[in-house]
Amino acid sequence: MSRIEHSDPTPQDDAARAGWLYYVGGMTQDQIAAELGISRQRAQRLVAKAMADGLIHVRLNHRIGACLDLESALRDRFGLGRCRVSPSLGGADPVLSIAPAAAAELERVLRLPEPLTIALGTGRALRGMVDAVAPLDAAHHRLVSLIGNIAPDGSASFFDVIMRVSDKVRAPHYPMLVPVISPTSAERDAFRALGPVKRVADLARSADVVFVGVGQMSDDAPLLADGFVTRAELDQMRAAGAAGEVAGWVFDSDGQYLDVGTNTRTGGVRVEQKLDRPAIGIAAGASKVPAICAALKSRIINGLITDEVTARTILAL
Amino acid sequence: MSRIEHSDPTPQDDAARAGWLYYVGGMTQDQIAAELGISRQRAQRLVAKAMADGLIHVRLNHRIGACLDLESALRDRFGLGRCRVSPSLGGADPVLSIAPAAAAELERVLRLPEPLTIALGTGRALRGMVDAVAPLDAAHHRLVSLIGNIAPDGSASFFDVIMRVSDKVRAPHYPMLVPVISPTSAERDAFRALGPVKRVADLARSADVVFVGVGQMSDDAPLLADGFVTRAELDQMRAAGAAGEVAGWVFDSDGQYLDVGTNTRTGGVRVEQKLDRPAIGIAAGASKVPAICAALKSRIINGLITDEVTARTILAL
DNA sequence: CCATCAAGCGATGATTTGCTCATTCGCTGA
DNA sequence: TCAGCGAATGAGCAAATCATCGCTTGATGG
Known part of the structure; x- marks a missing residue:
C-alpha cells in the first residue's frame, strides 16, 4: 500500500474528493462525512471550499x-x-x-x-x-x-x-x-x-x-x-x-x-x-x-x- | 419584441433556464420561482428535470x-x-x-x-x-x-x-x-x-x-x-x-x-x-x-x- | 513559561430542499 | 355532454443544508 500512497492528500485533494462525492456522486453531506470519516460540518466546509476554489465546474448543455x-x-x-x-x-x-x-x-x-x-x-x-x-x-x-x-x-x-x-x-x-x-x-x-x-x-x-x-x-x-x-x-x-x-x-x-x-x-x-x-x-x-x-x-x-x-x-x- | 420571440419556450428550455439560475447563478428555488413567475414546487421540478435530462454537466477540475x-x-x-x-x-x-x-x-x-x-x-x-x-x-x-x-x-x-x-x-x-x-x-x-x-x-x-x-x-x-x-x-x-x-x-x-x-x-x-x-x-x-x-x-x-x-x-x- | 491570537472545529437554529399525497386540469372516447 | 384517466400542480412535512457562535488547539512572541 505504501508503495502506492506517494503523497498525503492536500487540503485541496480533500475538497476535490468531497466535491466529487457531492456533485457527481449525488451523496448527502452525512454520507460523505461517513465515507471520509469526518464530521458533517467538515464535509460541508470541504464541499463549499471545492466550489469556492473553482474545483467544480458546472456547465449548461442546452441552448435555450x-x-x-x-x-x-x-x-x-x-x-x-x-x-x-x-x-x-x-x-x-x-x-x-x-x-x-x-x-x-x-x-x-x-x-x-x-x-x-x-x-x-x-x-x-x-x-x-x-x-x-x-x-x-x-x-x-x-x-x-x-x-x-x-x-x-x-x-x-x-x-x-x-x-x-x-x-x-x-x-x-x-x-x-x-x-x-x-x-x-x-x-x-x-x-x-x-x-x-x-x-x-x-x-x-x-x-x-x-x-x-x-x-x-x-x-x-x-x-x-x-x-x-x-x-x-x-x-x-x-x-x-x-x-x-x-x-x-x-x-x-x-x-x-x-x-x-x-x-x-x-x-x-x-x-x-x-x-x-x-x-x-x-x-x-x-x-x-x-x-x-x-x-x-x-x-x-x-x-x-x-x-x-x-x-x-x-x-x- | 415579437420580431425576436420566434418560438415559445419548450419544457426543456424552461428546465435549462431554471437549472442555469440554480447551478450557475447560485439562486435559491424561491428566487427562481419569483424570477420566472412560477411556484416554488414548479421551480424545484424544473431544476430536478434539468439534472435528470443531463442538461447540467458537472466536472471536477482537480486531479486528486x-x-x-x-x-x-x-x-x-x-x-x-x-x-x-x-x-x-x-x-x-x-x-x-x-x-x-x-x-x-x-x-x-x-x-x-x-x-x-x-x-x-x-x-x-x-x-x-x-x-x-x-x-x-x-x-x-x-x-x-x-x-x-x-x-x-x-x-x-x-x-x-x-x-x-x-x-x-x-x-x-x-x-x-x-x-x-x-x-x-x-x-x-x-x-x-x-x-x-x-x-x-x-x-x-x-x-x-x-x-x-x-x-x-x-x-x-x-x-x-x-x-x-x-x-x-x-x-x-x-x-x-x-x-x-x-x-x-x-x-x-x-x-x-x-x-x-x-x-x-x-x-x-x-x-x-x-x-x-x-x-x-x-x-x-x-x-x-x-x-x-x-x-x-x-x-x-x-x-x-x-x-x-x-x-x-x-x-x- | 505563559499570554495572545488566529485558525479550525463542532453545535445550534434558521433556511432551503426533496418528497408524498390529495386535488385539479385537460384530454379522450363513449 | 360527461365520465374516466393520466399528467401536472400545490400544500405540507421531513430531511438536508447553511450561517453563526463559542470553544479548542496550536503557533508565536514576549
Whole structure:
C-alpha cells in the first residue's frame, strides 16, 4: 500500500474528493462525512471550499431557444461571425452569466491545433472568463496582451488576466510592459520605442484572434473606477462624443476612435476596425449597451458574447 | 419584441433556464420561482428535470493526488498509453464515477482535427460515457461499432451507444447489423459474408482508436445478464478458463482468446492483442478486476479508464 | 513559561430542499 | 355532454443544508 500512497492528500485533494462525492456522486453531506470519516460540518466546509476554489465546474448543455433566436438576430443585424447569448441571471452581476460562454469560446480557440497568436484585453468580463476556463494544454499558442499592464498606482494587477490564463493552459504569454495610460504622449512614445515593447505590440497587431471587453463611458466607466482616467478627462472625452472603449481606446457612438483625451497617451495596441480576423467582444450589462452598439457598428468587434437582456436591449435600438 | 420571440419556450428550455439560475447563478428555488413567475414546487421540478435530462454537466477540475499516483503506477506496470483513475463514489455504481473521465477522453479524441475512425463497443460503462459527453461537432470522424447490434430478443437496444454518441456529435456512424451472438457458427458466417457487414467490419478493424468496456465472466457477467449467453454456456467457458470478455469475445486469465463456447458464434470484430493504435478499456468494479487484468496483460487494451478502488485492487495483485 | 491570537472545529437554529399525497386540469372516447 | 384517466400542480412535512457562535488547539512572541 505504501508503495502506492506517494503523497498525503492536500487540503485541496480533500475538497476535490468531497466535491466529487457531492456533485457527481449525488451523496448527502452525512454520507460523505461517513465515507471520509469526518464530521458533517467538515464535509460541508470541504464541499463549499471545492466550489469556492473553482474545483467544480458546472456547465449548461442546452441552448435555450430564446437565446438562439437572439444570437441569429444579432448575427444578421451586425454581420457577426461568432455570437453567443447566455441566459441572464436575474439581478446578479451579468459578468457571471457570460463567463461560462466566454470560457467555452476561448477553450474552443485554444483547442485548435494550428499555432495561433491570441490577443487579450483586460477587465472584469475577461477576468470572469479566465476564471471559468478549464485547465488544458495549449502550449502551441501564444497569448499576447493588447493593453499595458502598469496601473497608475504602479501595480501590475491588470497583468492578471493574461498571466492566469497562460498559467492554466501552459501557453507562453507576452505581457505589454507599459503603463495602460501614460501621463504624457511623449512618455507613451518613449515606451513604444523600446524594442521589447515594439515586438509585443507587433505580435498583438498580428494576432489571429482577439478577445476584448467593452467599457462604457458613463459615470460607472471602468476606466474611471480603476483610476485610469480622471473625472475631468472622462467629461472632456464625453463632450467630444465618447461612447465606449475597447482596450483603453475610446470611440464615439459610431465606433470611430477619438483623437482627444487619453487616446493620445494610451500605451497598448488599438483594435482596428473591420479586422479580417475574429475580434470578439465579451460584455454584458445595461450601461454597456451604447458602447457595445458603437463597437459593433464600426466593426471594432466582429463577434460578441453577451447575455439575454443585453442582447434584447441592443436589438431594441 | 415579437420580431425576436420566434418560438415559445419548450419544457426543456424552461428546465435549462431554471437549472442555469440554480447551478450557475447560485439562486435559491424561491428566487427562481419569483424570477420566472412560477411556484416554488414548479421551480424545484424544473431544476430536478434539468439534472435528470443531463442538461447540467458537472466536472471536477482537480486531479486528486492519490489518483494520479495510481495512474502512473498502472502506466508503469502495464505499459499503458492513456490511463485515467477517477475517485470512487462510495457504494454507488462505479460506472457513475468513471463516466465523466471516459467522456472527457472521448471528447479529446473527437476534437482532434484529422479525420479518425473511432470504434466503439457497448455495455453499461460505454453507455455512461456517451450520456456524459457534451454535444460538439465532430462530423469529420467516423464512428463504427465493433459489436453486432441485434440482441437475442431481436431488439436493437445495443445500437444505442453508437447511435446516441453520433447523434450528439453529428458524426456519421456505422452500426454492425448482425446478431451479437448468432445461434450457430454457420449463421454467423453467413452474416459475415454480406457485403455491408464486411465493409463495416473492415472499417472497425482499421479503426484509429478503440473504446471498449470489459466484461467479467463471474455470475454477474453482463453477457449473462443481458441474455447473450446461457448459464450453461457461461459455465462451459469458465471451465475452459474464461476470465473476461471484450466486445463479446471471451478470453482467459492470460488474455488469450478462447476457441470454445460463444466465441465461435460471435458476430462482431475482435479487438486484437497488441494493437498499435489506442484501445482504451473503460471499466470499474470489484468483479471486473480479473477480466481487466487479463485484458491488460495480453494488451487487448493498452489504455484504461477506471476508478480508484478498482485501480488499487488491480495493483494489489 | 505563559499570554495572545488566529485558525479550525463542532453545535445550534434558521433556511432551503426533496418528497408524498390529495386535488385539479385537460384530454379522450363513449 | 360527461365520465374516466393520466399528467401536472400545490400544500405540507421531513430531511438536508447553511450561517453563526463559542470553544479548542496550536503557533508565536514576549
